[in-house]
Amino acid sequence: MLVLEQTWGGGIALTLMTLHTDQDKGDGNLKYILTGDGAGSLFIIDENTGDIHAVKKLDREEKSLYVLRAKAIDRKTGRQVEPESEFIIKIHDINDNEPKFTKDMYTASIPEMSGVEVDAFLKSADSLLGTHLGTSVIQVTATDADDANYGNSAKVVYSILQGQPYFSVDPETGIIKTALPDMSRENREQYQVVIQAKDMGGQMGGLSGTTTVNITLTDVNDNPPRFPPEYGASNSSYQFSSPESAPPGTPLGRIKANDPDVGENAEIEYSISNGDGSDMFDIITDKDTQEGIITVKKHLDFENKVLYTLKVEASNPHPDPRFLQLGPFKDTAFVKISVEDIDEPPVFSRPWYLIEVDEDAKEGSIIGQVVAQDPDIAKNAIKYSVDRHTDLDRIFNIYSGNGSLFLSKPLDREETPWHNITVIATEINNPKQSSQIPVFIRILDINDHAPEFANYYETFVCENAKAGQVNQYLYYQKTFKETILECHLEDFNILA
Structure with missing residues (x-):
């Protein structure tokens, strides 16, 4: 027999059927007994009348078929009056289960700018058919425990309750797709979409269930770096x-420069593309802050140039070819750098000086000159002096006003052929600004010493010595000279 599920009298036993035997005379001598699936718990039988009752709510989704057996016995003898009867109770489905999604909440992501990628023909057909040919995001699934083979109780149709006009859902498959082209993460990153699954084919009276889908737009490199408007190429400069x-x-x-993208897509590289300061300055990229740091590349000179202009470029190192048509993924700005004057020490005209002077030069004689000047625009006056640690005997002196070196004591080349002194140039207005320069003084020899014999010589000559015969070599030298002159003794005359 067929019985609708949920059949129950709500606390009152509901009669499903009545068993009766021809042997029952109505005198109460027979007793009806029920066995099998659910006997005694779901189904009971009135032992006097044979009425079978359902005492609990029947649920087809728990059990759809029950096999029961009934018999009648004589109360006095306990014997069956007829063979046992078997009957089947089949629970007939009703729409008592709403669709349930496999997850209470779904999470999905999709790259931004994922458009409705169809050509013009498909777009036209899409409009006519009322379907959405967007980019697939995720598929949601709901199941209905009712009988799919009977009626529409388990036929589920999907619809979108929240998330339009950005997303759509296929009513049969539950596939969620984008509904708008070029959705930008920079405008909105998070979307919460609510999907409904309704049975009975979506018709009125059907049961429904819902789920939430959290959708995140992930970043793509669709934005070039841009300097703030006030520093753009046609505006003010840094x-x-x-x-x-x-x-x-x-x-x-x-x-x-600012890039609204994130991660690798927001990385920026800075470079100097032009300008009269491209050789004097450099720019490096701070990878943590994505800033460009202007640095000095070569030594600056205020007296040579006081203002430099740089053209700086900010670019994305990882452009996405799909978006190159949006324009160049770089921007430019101008940087102006002014050089500040610093009070610099005097600068000598040479890195060192070599002066040659005869050893017989008179005291007070000027032997040479050193020249220094203030490199600053102020051109402060310079005074000169000799570092006395390099001229302990005070042989040399200098005129403080013009740097002329003169002798304070006589020279002796044979005693000291070289003198190495240091001259100091100091700014008069700022004595802290001073420079030093080495001065090498070479003493030139003059003929101021007569030759001298090195030893006392005593010579013996044989009486038969021949003319021109060498008897002994005599040596003489000039004091402190390296050259040794050789002389011959011949006929008692010295030949030099």
């Missing part, structure tokens, strides 16, 4: 300054 004494590598300031 302004920095540097003392002329700044050594190479000194950072002067930072510039920053």
